[in-house]
Each structure stands twice: as structure tokens, then as C-alpha cells.
Amino acid sequence: MKLWRYPANWHLFRYDDRLLLICMAVVVGICAGLAAIALNRALVSVLGLLHHYRHLWWAFIMPAAGAALSSLFLEKIVNEGAGHGVPEVIYSVSRYGGLIRLRSSFSRLISSCLTIGSGGSAGPEAPVVMSGSAIGSNIARLFNLNDRQRVTLVGCGTAGAIGAIFNAPIAGMVFTMEVILGEWSAVNIIPIAIAAVTGTKVSRLLQGNNIAFSHREFQIALGDIAACVGLAICCAAVSIILTRSLRGMSRRVAVLRLPLWLKAAMGGAIVGLIGIGLPDVLGEGYHTIQHAITGDFRAGLLVATTVLAMKIVATAFTLGWGGSGGIFAPSLFIGSFVGLAYQRALTHLWPTVGWVEEGCFALLGMAGIISGILQAPLTGIFLIVEITGGYDVIVPLTIVAAVSSTACQYVEPASFYLKDLVDKGQLLRPGTDARVLADIRMGELLETDCIPVSPGMRLGEFIPILERSHRNLFPVEDGKNGRFLGIVHLDDVRPYLFKTPLYDAVVLGQLMQTQVETVGPDDDLIDVLDKMDALKKFSLPVVANQRFVGMISKATLLDRYRRELMVQTRTT
Amino acid sequence: MKLSIQQVADALDLPVETVERWVRQGRIPFQRQQDEIHFRLGVLERWAVQHKLPFHLTSERPDPKEICQPGSIHEALQRGGFYYDIEGSDTESVLQSAVRRLRDLELSTQNRTLLLARLLEREAMASTGVGKGVAIPHPRIPLEKAVPCPTICTFFLKHAAPYQAIDDKPVFILFLLLSPSTSAHLHCLSRLAFCVRDDAFVSFLRSRPAPETLLARVAAFEEQLDAPN
Numbered sequence: 001m002k003l004w005r006y007p008a009n010w011h012l013f014r015y016d017d018r019l020l021l022i023c024m025a026v027v028v029g030i031c032a033g034l035a036a037i038a039l040n041r042a043l044v045s046v047l048g049l050l051h052h053y054r055h056l057w058w059a060f061i062m063p064a065a066g067a068a069l070s071s072l073f074l075e076k077i078v079n080e081g082a083g084h085g086v087p088e089v090i091y092s093v094s095r096y097g098g099l100i101r102l103r104s105s106f107s108r109l110i111s112s113c114l115t116i117g118s119g120g121s122a123g124p125e126a127p128v129v130m131s132g133s134a135i136g137s138n139i140a141r142l143f144n145l146n147d148r149q150r151v152t153l154v155g156c157g158t159a160g161a162i163g164a165i166f167n168a169p170i171a172g173m174v175f176t177m178e179v180i181l182g183e184w185s186a187v188n189i190i191p192i193a194i195a196a197v198t199g200t201k202v203s204r205l206l207q208g209n210n211i212a213f214s215h216r217e218f219q220i221a222l223g224d225i226a227a228c229v230g231l232a233i234c235c236a237a238v239s240i241i242l243t244r245s246l247r248g249m250s251r252r253v254a255v256l257r258l259p260l261w262l263k264a265a266m267g268g269a270i271v272g273l274i275g276i277g278l279p280d281v282l283g284e285g286y287h288t289i290q291h292a293i294t295g296d297f298r299a300g301l302l303v304a305t306t307v308l309a310m311k312i313v314a315t316a317f318t319l320g321w322g323g324s325g326g327i328f329a330p331s332l333f334i335g336s337f338v339g340l341a342y343q344r345a346l347t348h349l350w351p352t353v354g355w356v357e358e359g360c361f362a363l364l365g366m367a368g369i370i371s372g373i374l375q376a377p378l379t380g381i382f383l384i385v386e387i388t389g390g391y392d393v394i395v396p397l398t399i400v401a402a403v404s405s406t407a408c409q410y411v412e413p414a415s416f417y418l419k420d421l422v423d424k425g426q427l428l429r430p431g432t433d434a435r436v437l438a439d440i441r442m443g444e445l446l447e448t449d450c451i452p453v454s455p456g457m458r459l460g461e462f463i464p465i466l467e468r469s470h471r472n473l474f475p476v477e478d479g480k481n482g483r484f485l486g487i488v489h490l491d492d493v494r495p496y497l498f499k500t501p502l503y504d505a506v507v508l509g510q511l512m513q514t515q516v517e518t519v520g521p522d523d524d525l526i527d528v529l530d531k532m533d534a535l536k537k538f539s540l541p542v543v544a545n546q547r548f549v550g551m552i553s554k555a556t557l558l559d560r561y562r563r564e565l566m567v568q569t570r571t572t
Numbered sequence: 573m574k575l576s577i578q579q580v581a582d583a584l585d586l587p588v589e590t591v592e593r594w595v596r597q598g599r600i601p602f603q604r605q606q607d608e609i610h611f612r613l614g615v616l617e618r619w620a621v622q623h624k625l626p627f628h629l630t631s632e633r634p635d636p637k638e639i640c641q642p643g644s645i646h647e648a649l650q651r652g653g654f655y656y657d658i659e660g661s662d663t664e665s666v667l668q669s670a671v672r673r674l675r676d677l678e679l680s681t682q683n684r685t686l687l688l689a690r691l692l693e694r695e696a697m698a699s700t701g702v703g704k705g706v707a708i709p710h711p712r713i714p715l716e717k718a719v720p721c722p723t724i725c726t727f728f729l730k731h732a733a734p735y736q737a738i739d740d741k742p743v744f745i746l747f748l749l750l751s752p753s754t755s756a757h758l759h760c761l762s763r764l765a766f767c768v769r770d771d772a773f774v775s776f777l778r779s780r781p782a783p784e785t786l787l788a789r790v791a792a793f794e795e796q797l798d799a800p801n
Contacts, residue, residue, distance in 0.1 A: 009604055097597060146598030444590045563586070566623045567599050
């Protein structure tokens with residue numbers, strides 16, 4: 001055994017793994033930060049390289065080629081599915097203790113670089129999250145850490161990556177807790193905070209401490225704060241449109257019987273065509289967001305609304321048709337234009353009121369869309385505060401984020417990241433019923449103290465067995481091949497129990513129930529419970545390969561369930 | 573103190589699979605040494621308290637072997653001893669002289685009085701005369717700490733005495749049954765009843781046999797009972 005691969009055994013970390021997690025968090029934070037910077041730099045250079053060809057008539061081919069290449073790379077080379085990867089990370093965290101393949105640490109970086117660099121409308125954040133989490137997971141695996149520690153390091157990877165790409169450590173931390181892990185615990189929060197800070201520091205060392213969207217201070221009046229509620233409603237509406245169009249597009253495209261790369265290319269070409277008229281919608285669009293915030297986006301309300309609508313369409317075509325990338329940057333873009341359009345509409349309606357500049361509403365809109373689409377209001381608030389470098393908008397920001405996420409929840413109970421998981425019943429947040437049931441295996445609940453009997457056994461022979469048994473159920477097995485034939489219940493025997501003359505006349509084969517519902521040893525507990533409820537049974541026989549292996553009962557389940565819940569959640 | 577995974581599973585009263593899963597998921601504190609894992613008692617006890625889990629090491633539990641097993645009644649008969657020529661003309665006087673004669677059991681005067689009171693209380697409910705001249709007096713509630721193991725004291729009466737038995741026949745022998753628990757009591761009672769059901773055995777008892785022959789006869793019955801089927 002190589003000692004260095006088992007740091008949990010070192011004297012320093014033996015009795016408390018918090019220190020171990022903190023040390024690992026630094027390593028994961030650095031790696032995730034580097035991955036984020038790598039994607040950022042690669043994007044800048046690809047965009048720079050292709051910039052010269054943007055004005056040519058065939059430029060619309062570029063997003064098509066980029067998306068097709070990215071799809072081919074994912075499908076043929078690394079054998080991974082398209083999409084942004086965040087639901088996969090969440091599922092792996094809740095179901096497999098955060099196990100993520102090593103290749104995921106770079107696959108999405110390359111594919112999203114191809115998609116976004118060529119002009120596809122998507123964001124680099126989700127791929128970076130996937131990459132950071134994969135790095136965290138694989139570092140945990142290298143050092144033989146257990147599931148709980150691995151999940152923490154996956155969180156560290158996410159926090160480091162988001163911290164680095166936005167230069168926003170708190171947003172990284174909050175996003176991890178709110179979206180990826182779904183729980184706030186002291187054991188997790190410290191390493192994750194440290195990873196977020198480390199990732200951010202790496203990015204500051206390599207890229208300088210740049211505030212992404214710096215701006216002047218805004219003078220916010222009471223009227224502006226009141227107007228925020230309207231903005232929040234608009235944001236919620238746009239979030240729902242965005243969510244639905246993305247999901248609707250994916251569903252429709254999934255039915256098409258075409259090679260994946262061809263679908264991606266077709267989507268990319270449409271985005272490219274939109275880009276000829278409105279080049280602002282191409283790429284991740286940070287440049288345009290900056291213009292919106294600083295008030296340099298001069299075009300009128302109509303153009304702003306068109307850009308907004310087209311960005312939604314372009315994002316749906318990029319991601320829905322098989323391009324690779326996230327929705328974070330498009331959401332920020334869309335949010336800033338919702339804010340911009342809203343402010344212009346307000347000025348139109350009440351020209352005499354001295355509204356705050358449109359840049360402020362753009363910021364609020366960004367928070368509104370992020371909170372709405374991710375249903376993560378804290379992430380929205382902290383991200384905007386950090387990437388714009390000021391707390392002066394915190395009051396309206398909080399209102400917009402809270403109202404928008406609440407309004408979205410009314411219409412779409414699950415957020416964009418979680419919707420697929422919820423639909424498949426795979427959202428297993430810590431401490432929930434679904435999670436506890438998913439963790440307990442059937443093998444742990446098997447009651448094996450039943451005494452098997454054979455169908456040819458006489459009632460007289462059965463009486464001594466009845467005396468010895470603690471149970472009132474007896475599985476009947478074929479004497480020759482051991483196949484499970486049915487169940488003899490005490491209730492079936494009771495009428496004959498005191499009739500001695502029948503002891504030699506009746507055999508168990510006459511008394512047993514043959515129509516017995518059974519479950520398998522690998523069934524999901526949640527399905528088994530559903531079956532019990534549907535049949536109104538308190539216990540069911542477990543049968544594997546036509547052989548009886550034991551009983552499963554609600555009584556044992558309650559006992560184990562309760563202890564599992566006590567272990568999974570701290571009770572003191 | 574180091575514990576193995578099996579010991580921990582036993583202490584938590586859970587299957588080993590669950591503890592193994594908790595180890596894998598990092599939910600239970602453990603240490604790894606040369607590919608083997610073990611647990612520290614102190615750490616684990618703190619963890620159990622923190623999560624309010626019941627945790628009892630197997631050795632801490634009362635060893636079932638230490639509590640006397642119900643076992644065979646010929647041993648119980650041996651423990652109780654044999655008393656001949658018990659005086660008395662009715663239930664109460666017979667029991668009085670029987671309890672007075674108890675010498676093999678170390679009973680305090682207080683316990684002796686209590687025992688008599690309990691026996692009479694039981695007789696008042698319904699006679700323990702099971703017929704054929706045999707009575708099995710016993711207290712309804714086991715006498716706590718009076719006897720560590722089931723004990724049967726055999727009393728042969730000087731003269732058969734009326735006892736309100738179910739067949740109204742006078743009783744010539746008493747089996748005083750004392751047990752530490754109800755389950756042991758029922759166990760001995762059912763075995764004793766099995767012996768007494770046999771008419772040959774009852775007439776053998778009427779001959780006031782010596783303790784050794786009586787014990788040998790009971791042992792033979794028990795062999796018959798313990799034989800498979």
C-alpha cells in the first residue's frame with residue numbers, strides 16, 4: 001500500500017478529516033481555476049482568430065462547423081452526451097457519491113470551446129463546472145477518499161471553477177451549495193469556501209483582478225425600487241420562456257432521425273444566419289452585456305427587444321440542436337437586455353420620472369433571470385454583486401431575485417438544471433425521503449429467518465416447524481430444484497391446526513397460496529414500497545432466479561430508514 | 573479498543589452490508605490499516621451518541637447463557653430437593669407445613685412468608701390440583717431474586733389431603749414450582765404436566781420412590797420429549 005495515496009491514514013488527518021479536506025480543497029481549487037483560465041484563454045484566441053472572417057458572407061458556416069465538430073468530438077472521441085453537464089454532476093453527487101469520469105475534466109472544455117468560439121450562443125460556465133467537479137472527483141479517487149469527502153471535493157471543484165471564471169469567490173461558493181450540493185453544512189462549507197478563494201486567486205494571478213462588468217455608481221430612488229417588482233415579473237416570464245424553448249427544442253430535435261453532428265451543424269447554421277443580421281447574439285456575449293451596463297448600447301427599444309428574442313432563439317438552436325455549452329452566460333445576456341428594455345419602456349411611459357440609468361436595470365435583470373432560471377436567488381444576488389463590483393444595488397437586487405425565483409417556482413416547480421432529474425425521479429437531495437430510500441439496498445433489509453417447507457409436507461410434520469418458527473409465513477419450495485412455489489400463511493393453516501385427524505390427511509401443497517406477488521433483490525426500494533402500498537401488504541417475499549431469498553417488511557424498513565436518516569442528518 | 577466491522581454491526585444491531593456502505597460513504601468514523609478497516613470504541617460511541625443511535629457491544633449485553641436456561645426439569649427437581657411426610661389436612665395447612673420444611677432453598681423469613689401468601693393467593697384463584705392426586709402449587713408472579721434457576725421442590729404428604737383438585741381427589745404429592753421468569757415457569761409446567769399425564773408415572777409416585785429413582789424416571793421422560801419429532 002502506497003502511503004501517499006491514503007492521506008486519510010496520515011497521523012495529521014487521522015482523527016478529523018476537516019484538515020484533510022481543507023488541504024485537498026486548495027489543490028482542487030488551483031486545478032479548477034486553471035481549467036477555467038484555460039477555457040477562457042482558448043475562447044479568446046479562437047474568437048480572435050475567427051474575428052477576421054466574421055464579415056464574410058459564408059461566416060454563418062462557422063457556428064455550424066464548430067457545433068458539428070464539438071458534437072463529433074463528444075460522441076466519437078470521448079463518448080459523452082451533449083448538454084451542459086450540470087445535471088450530470090448533480091446526479092452523480094446524489095447517487096454515486098460524486099464519481100465522475102476523468103475524461104469529463106477536459107471533454108466539455110474542448111467541445112464548448114469549439115461551439116462558443118465559432119459563434120454558438122452558449123456559456124462557458126457549465127462546462128467549467130463539469131470540468132472542475134471532474135477534477136475534484138478524480139483527485140478524491142486518487143487519494144482513496146470516501147463518498148462524503150469526494151462529494152465535498154466535487155463541490156470544491158465547482159466553487160473553484162465558478163470563482164475563477166467570474167472572479168467571484170462568494171458566487172462560486174453559493175452556487176455550489178445552492179445548486180450542486182443542495183445542502184448547507186459546516187463540514188462542507190469551509191473546504192468549498194477555501195477552494196472558491198483559491199480558484200479566484202489563481203485567476204487573479206494569471207489574468208489580473210478584473211471586475212467583469214465594472215460600472216459607475218447608481219443613484220437609486222424609491223420609485224426605482226418599486227419598479228423592480230415589475231422587472232422581476234418580466235424576468236420570471238422571460239425565464240420561463242427561455243426554459244421552455246430550450247427544453248421544447250431539445251425534445252423536438254431528439255425525435256429527428258439524423259446523425260448528432262448533422263443536427264448540431266443545422267442548429268449552428270441557423271444561429272450563424274441570425275448572427276449575420278444581429279452579430280450581438282453570437283458567442284457568450286459578454287462584450288454586449290458590458291455595453292448594456294455602461295449605457296453604450298444605443299439602439300432603441302425595438303432593436304433591444306429583437307436582440308433579446310433572437311438571443312433566446314439562438315441559444316435554443318445552439319443548445320437544443322446539440323451544441324455544447326451552458327446557459328449561464330446567455331442568461332446574463334438575456335437578463336441585461338430584459339433590464340434594458342424594461343427601463344426604456346418605463347421611460348416611454350413616464351418620461352417625466354427620473355429613472356435610474358438603464359445599466360442599473362440591466363444588472364437587476366441579470367440577477368432576475370439567473371434567479372429565475374436556476375431558482376437560486378442567492379447565486380443571482382452574489383454573482384451580480386461580485387461581477388459588477390458594488391453593493392450599491394443590493395436592495396433592489398434582493399427584491400428582483402426573490403420575486404423572480406418565487407414567480408418562476410409557481411409555473412415551473414423545478415429549475416432548468418433539475419427538471420430532467422425530477423422528471424426521471426433522480427433528484428435525490430441529502431436528507432430527503434427519496435435519498436434515504438435510494439441509499440438503503442434491498443440486501444440490507446432481507447429477513448432470512450423464515451423456515452422453508454415443501455409442498456408434499458404433511459400437516460403433522462409441519463406442526464413442530466410451526467412451534468420453532470418466529471414467523472407466520474413459510475415459503476414453499478420445490479423439494480427437487482428449490483424453486484419458489486408459494487407461501488403458507490399461518491392463517492391458511494389455523495382452521496386445521498387443532499383437528500388432529502387431518503394431520504396426516506392434509507399436505508401443505510393444498511394450503512399454500514400460489515398467486516403471490518414477489519420482488520427481486522435488486523429492485524429499487526421506492527418501487528418495492530409502491531408495490532406494498534398498492535397491494536396493501538406489510539411484507540413481500542424476495543425471489544431471485546425463482547428461488548426464495550428472504551422477506552422484506554415495512555417494520556424492518558422503518559427501523560433501518562430511521563437510523564439511515566439519523567446518520568445522514570446530524571441530530572445534535 | 574479496536575473493533576472489527578462485524579462487532580460494530582452487532583453492536584448497532586444492523587447487517588454488515590449497512591456498515592460497509594456507511595464506511596464507503598464516509599458516514600461512520602473508521603480507520604484503514606493495510607487494506608483492513610477497524611473502528612475505535614471511544615470514537616464510535618461518541619458518534620453513536622451524536623446521531624442518537626443505539627450502540628451496545630455484544631459483551632455489554634446480558635449474556636443469555638448467564639441467565640439460567642429453563643433446561644430440564646430433572647435438574648430443577650434436583651435443585652428443589654425431596655421432602656417426605658408433610659403434615660396437613662387441607663390446602664392451607666399442607667402448604668404451611670411444606671413451606672416451613674423448605675430447607676434446601678436459602679429463603680429469608682420474609683421471603684418465606686411472602687411465598688406462602690403468594691401460593692395461597694394462587695390457590696384462592698383456582699386450585700393447582702391437576703388431578704390424579706397431584707398438585708403443582710406455584711406463585712402466580714415469579715418471586716424476584718428468590719431463585720436464580722427454575723426449581724421444583726417435591727413434597728410427599730403423610731396422608732392424602734383434600735385440595736379442591738379438578739377431579740376432587742385428595743392430593744398425595746405437591747410439586748412446588750418456583751421460577752425466575754414466566755417463560756421458564758411455563759416451560760417447566762408443560763414438562764411436568766407431560767410426565768403427570770402418564771398414569772403409570774402417577775402410580776409410581778404413589779409408591780413414594782427414592783429421589784434417585786424418581787429423577788431417573790423423569791430424565792427418561794425428558795429424553796422422550798427432546799428426541800426429534
